[in-house]
Amino acid sequence: MSHSPAAAASGRPEIDGAVFNPYAKDFIRDPHPAWQRLIRDFPLVWHKDLQMWLVNSHALCDEVLKDSRFTPNFRVWELAPPPKAEADKTDFDLAYEKGFFAVSTKDHLRLRRLTLPAFSRPVMAKIEAKIRDLVVECFDALGGAGRFDVYEAIASKLPVRAISRMVGVPTDREEFFHEFAVNIIKATRINISAREREAAVELTKPGFAYFKEQIAQRRTLPHPGEDFLGSLVGASDNGERLDDYEILSVVFALITAGSDTATDLHTFAIHGLLSNLKQYELLKRQPQLMENAIIELLRYGSFGKIPFFRFASEDIDFHGQTIRRGQAVGVNISCAWNDPAKYPDWNQLDLQRRLDGNLVFGAGAHFCIGTYLVRVQGGLMLSEFIRRYPEAELLDGTGELDYDYRHHNARRINRLVVRTNRVSLQQAA
Amino acid sequence: MKKWICIICGHVYDEAKGMPESGIAPGTAFADLPEDWVCPECGSPKESFEPQDE
Numbered sequence: 001m002s003h004s005p006a007a008a009a010s011g012r013p014e015i016d017g018a019v020f021n022p023y024a025k026d027f028i029r030d031p032h033p034a035w036q037r038l039i040r041d042f043p044l045v046w047h048k049d050l051q052m053w054l055v056n057s058h059a060l061c062d063e064v065l066k067d068s069r070f071t072p073n074f075r076v077w078e079l080a081p082p083p084k085a086e087a088d089k090t091d092f093d094l095a096y097e098k099g100f101f102a103v104s105t106k107d108h109l110r111l112r113r114l115t116l117p118a119f120s121r122p123v124m125a126k127i128e129a130k131i132r133d134l135v136v137e138c139f140d141a142l143g144g145a146g147r148f149d150v151y152e153a154i155a156s157k158l159p160v161r162a163i164s165r166m167v168g169v170p171t172d173r174e175e176f177f178h179e180f181a182v183n184i185i186k187a188t189r190i191n192i193s194a195r196e197r198e199a200a201v202e203l204t205k206p207g208f209a210y211f212k213e214q215i216a217q218r219r220t221l222p223h224p225g226e227d228f229l230g231s232l233v234g235a236s237d238n239g240e241r242l243d244d245y246e247i248l249s250v251v252f253a254l255i256t257a258g259s260d261t262a263t264d265l266h267t268f269a270i271h272g273l274l275s276n277l278k279q280y281e282l283l284k285r286q287p288q289l290m291e292n293a294i295i296e297l298l299r300y301g302s303f304g305k306i307p308f309f310r311f312a313s314e315d316i317d318f319h320g321q322t323i324r325r326g327q328a329v330g331v332n333i334s335c336a337w338n339d340p341a342k343y344p345d346w347n348q349l350d351l352q353r354r355l356d357g358n359l360v361f362g363a364g365a366h367f368c369i370g371t372y373l374v375r376v377q378g379g380l381m382l383s384e385f386i387r388r389y390p391e392a393e394l395l396d397g398t399g400e401l402d403y404d405y406r407h408h409n410a411r412r413i414n415r416l417v418v419r420t421n422r423v424s425l426q427q428a429a
Numbered sequence: 430m431k432k433w434i435c436i437i438c439g440h441v442y443d444e445a446k447g448m449p450e451s452g453i454a455p456g457t458a459f460a461d462l463p464e465d466w467v468c469p470e471c472g473s474p475k476e477s478f479e480p481q482d483e
Contacts, residue, residue, distance in 0.1 A: 066472050109477065113436045120439045356469070367438050367471035 012321055015042055017049045022305040028403050028411045031302065032347070035335040044319055050191070051079075052328035053321075054307060058339035058359065060319065061331050066364035070310035070329055072101040074188040077311045078326030081194065091208035091248070092187055092201045099249030100366065108365060114242055115250050115369065118231040124372040127166065127228075128380065134161050135380045139388055147395055150270050150416040154381065159262035162377050166228040166258075167251055168214065180207030181255040189408060190328055191306055211251055215244050228254070257370045260409065261304075265378050267413040268301030269294070270385065271401070274394045274418060276349040283351055284386055293351040294378040298360045300349045304334035305411045308362070333359055391421040433459045434481040440470035441481060 019042070020034050021027055027034055035056070038045075043057035055064050064070045074080055074096075084093060096102055100111055117123060138158050142148050160178045161171075169177045184207075186192060186200035215233060218224040224233035232247045242250070273280040283293055307330030316323045323329060336359055338346040343353075361368035368374070385392070395417040402415035430445040442448075442462075447455040448469070453462065459478065467474055 062472070066467075109436060113479070116434075116436050116439055357472075361471070363472035365437060365473060365477070367473065371438065 012046050013042060013044070014046045014048050015054075016047065020047065020054065021049075023405075025403075025405055028305060028405055031305070031334070031411065032338065035332075035338055036340075038332065038335055039339050039341075044321060047330070050330065052190070052307075052309075052330045053323055054330045054332055056332045056335045058336040058342040061333055061336040061359055062357070062363055064310060064318075064329060064331050065308075065359065065362055065366070067316075068105055068365060069313050069316050070331075071313045072308075072310055072366055073313075074190070074309070074311070075102065076313055076326060077190060077309075077328055078324075079190070079328075090201055090205065091212070091245075092184075092204050094245045095208070095248040095252060096188070098243070098245040100253055100369075105365070111242075111246065111250070112365075112369070114235045115232065117235070118228050118250075119369050119372060121372045123231075124376045128376050130165055131162050131377055132380050132384075134158060134165065135377075135384050139384055144422060145420060146422065147417055147419045150267050150399075150418060151414050154270075155263045155266035155413075158266060158381060159377070160259045162262075162373075163255060163258045166373075167211075167254065168225070168227045168229045173210075176206070176210075177255070178259065180204060180210075180252075181259045183207075184252045185256045185260055186408060188309075189306075190309055192408060208248060211248055212244060215247055253369060257368060258373060262374060262377060264301070264303040264410050264412060265294075265298060265374060266381055267416050268303050269297040269378060269382060270418065271394070271399060271413065271416055272297045272300050272349055273382075274392060274399070277393075279349050279351050280386075283382070284390060287383065287386075289351050290379045290382065291375050292353070292355065293382070294375050295355050295358065295360050296349065296351050296353050297378075298374075299337045299343075299353075299355070299358065302334040302337050303411045303413075304409065305407075306330075306409050307332040307335075333362070389418070389420045389422065392418050393421065395419050430456070431459065432481040433478040435468040435471065435473055435477050436479055437473040437477050438468060438471035440468050442478065 020038055038054065038056040042054070043060055045054050045056070047054050055061050075083070100108060103111065135158065138154050142153055160174055160181070164171070164174050164177050183200040183203040187197055187204060189197065214229060218230060218233045224230040229251070232242055232250055235242055273283065283289055310329040310331055312323045312325050312327050312329060314325050336342075340346055361371045399416040399418060401413060404412040404414040430443070432444070433442045434440070442459060444458055445455060447453040447457045449455065451469070459475075462475065464475065468477065
């Protein structure tokens with residue numbers, strides 16, 4: 001079924017699910033035909049089925065992300081549930097209101113200032129040793145396996161363990177922590193029903209109770225601890241400290257950004273490298289490329305299927321269209337990473353690519369706070385993979401690739417089998 | 430010569446070094462950067478920067 005842009009009575013360009021459907025299996029397996037059409041024909045368009053504006057080109061995504069009139073605050077959405085009475089607010093509501101997405105620009109800068117030390121490059125370098133132990137544990141558990149599923153062995157375990165260790169969650173509570181993370185993310189997804197969002201909020205209650213208890217305990221100690229939670233409890237700006245809900249909001253920002261999305265980093269990074277063996281060889285010869293490689297592998301993998309949500313905080317005239325206050329704007333960032341205007345060879349994996357002005361970690365005030373954690377964790381995992389399996393290849397050339405088509409946010413690879421070829425090395429020796 | 434840190438992403442602008450690859454000579458004070466200059470890492474505006482404590 002083909003569709004040409006249907007201009008509504010208002011004159012705005014419109015599309016529907018026939019042009020872009022992020023839930024369709026074909027799209028999840030190969031999003032590029034749809035994305036290239038969006039970039040070329042519909043850089044800014046109203047999606048009738050998703051009931052949001054879509055911004056698809058690199059230049060327009062960059063502009064929206066840096067314009068504070070497009071807010072990530074879910075409460076601004078024209079279809080958001082009505083405000084609750086104070087007595088009816090849950091821990092989720094209270095933490096969200098104090099969080100990065102909902103506070104004023106001035107308070108947002110204050111939160112970022114107080115939390116920057118906990119996420120900075122020097123601090124991430126210090127926790128590198130702790131994450132390295134987790135990486136080695138994951139690979140040691142494979143023993144001398146001739147093949148393994150990257151998703152089962154690494155991607156589904158390492159990110160949530162790393163985040164758990166950062167915030168001080170015991171090993172035996174990791175599954176509980178992972179469930180908390182998934183429900184935090186679902187609680188403000190506009191692409192699921194209100195009922196599902198409310199159910200997700202209910203399911204966050206045990207997680208909030210746990211962290212409130214942890215924070216209370218840390219506040220009684222002479223020193224709140226050297227870990228991430230300790231650094232948030234102890235953070236001070238001219239004598240001013242973070243209150244409990246501010247700390248909770250940062251914890252859940254870390255969880256949402258660091259566990260669910262980092263899962264896809266691991267599968268897509270290995271899939272990208274083993275699908276481009278010359279680039280794999282290059283990284284082996286030049287390990288100093290690792291940080292740039294991580295960013296390029298994220299760009300090339302483009303595993304996000306649902307755009308980032310923003311909401312117009314006022315009526316905005318934007319490139320010939322009027323975006324009304326409260327309307328949702330989908331910043332189609334994964335699409336934008338493949339814009340030929342920014343990257344003429346977008347479909348090539350190039351670990352030496354100049355990535356100035358890239359949007360892989362977003363842009364502007366809400367630039368990914370975990371960017372250095374991602375680089376450290378991804379780099380450690382890939383370094384260990386390369387060290388152990390320098391001759392690895394995708395099983396049968398495809399890795400028996402499969403996806404979780406029902407994932408709420410990503411083109412989630414849930415099966416990627418690699419052949420380690422360790423035996424061939426042993427025989428050669 | 431001071432260093433300035435972006436509180437959004439942690440990028441440091443060192444006045445002593447400038448950014449010669451972007452046409453900003455070593456020794457260029459932060460105050461003398463154009464008003465529309467943005468953080469090269471995250472794209473945040475100048476107001477997101479603060480002097481870095483040594």
